[in-house]
């Protein structure tokens with residue numbers, strides 16, 4: 399299924415509009431985004447064979463989607479762990495929820511060796527959720543994220559990217575001039591949120607899902623993108 403894409407600038411203004419004129423709160427949108435991610439993971443890598451899932455959560459809202467997904471994955475029968483790059487106290491409540499669900503939470507602020515710690519965690523998990531950066535990312539990756547991505551590439555583990563493969567330019571994709579080519583992550587699953595971003599045309603993996611089932615027809619028309627038919631009660635549709 400080929401859908402119209404939503405560029406980085408448009409995605410950011412849509413996000414603002416959803417949380418102003420459209421009356422949504424960030425918590426609501428993030429809950430649905432995180433639930434979509436968890437469903438996509440379940441459909442592709444079910445817990446029977448991929449019990450241990452590591453969520454790498456970045457400092458922005460893409461990371462918040464990962465924190466929400468971790469809670470849903472636990473309820474779906476997985477053993478999730480989270481490595482979280484904290485920037486502010488914005489997601490304190492999500493952290494509390496992870497603690498009360500007994501989900502191991504590793505904080506970048508507690509680590510003396512972020513890159514080494516993540517490498518070890520990656521090797522002891524069956525699949526990895528890349529919730530590091532989404533539509534507000536501008537390449538190139540700063541340290542230590544560049545090393546984290548190189549470690550992830552070298553691991554060969556299945557990677558599920560949330561909204562954007564981390565490190566790619568949202569509009570230009572993985573071959574943009576600013577991107578060192580040994581830092582190009584190729585995930586096996588991409589979960590685009592709201593609408594695919596322009597870079598998603600370069601996605602080579604087998605499973606591209608759209609999630610974020612919270613868009614009205616009127617808003618989709620205003621921003622010039624498509625809302626496909628989601629099957630039944632699903633929070634994701636495979637593109």
Ligand SMILES: NC(=O)C1=CN([C@@H]2O[C@H](COP(=O)(O)OP(=O)(O)OC[C@H]3O[C@@H](n4cnc5c(N)ncnc54)[C@H](OP(=O)(O)O)[C@@H]3O)[C@@H](O)[C@H]2O)[C@H](O)CC1
Nearest residue numbers: 427428431458459460531532533534535536538540561592
């Ligand atoms: N409407 C929706 O579909 C919703 C989407 N959601 C998710 O939110 C993200 C976008 O979240 P946002 O907080 O705007 O930004 P990101 O998480 O993508 O990234 C922000 C952080 O990225 C840092 N950054 C930027 N460039 C670099 C770089 N080259 N190296 C390292 N770090 C970088 C930036 O740091 P600064 O210091 O530059 O400020 C930020 O810390 C979207 O993609 C969806 O996943 C929500 O769930 C709501 C609904």
Ligand SMILES: [K+]
Nearest residue numbers: 528531560562
């Ligand atoms: K991502």
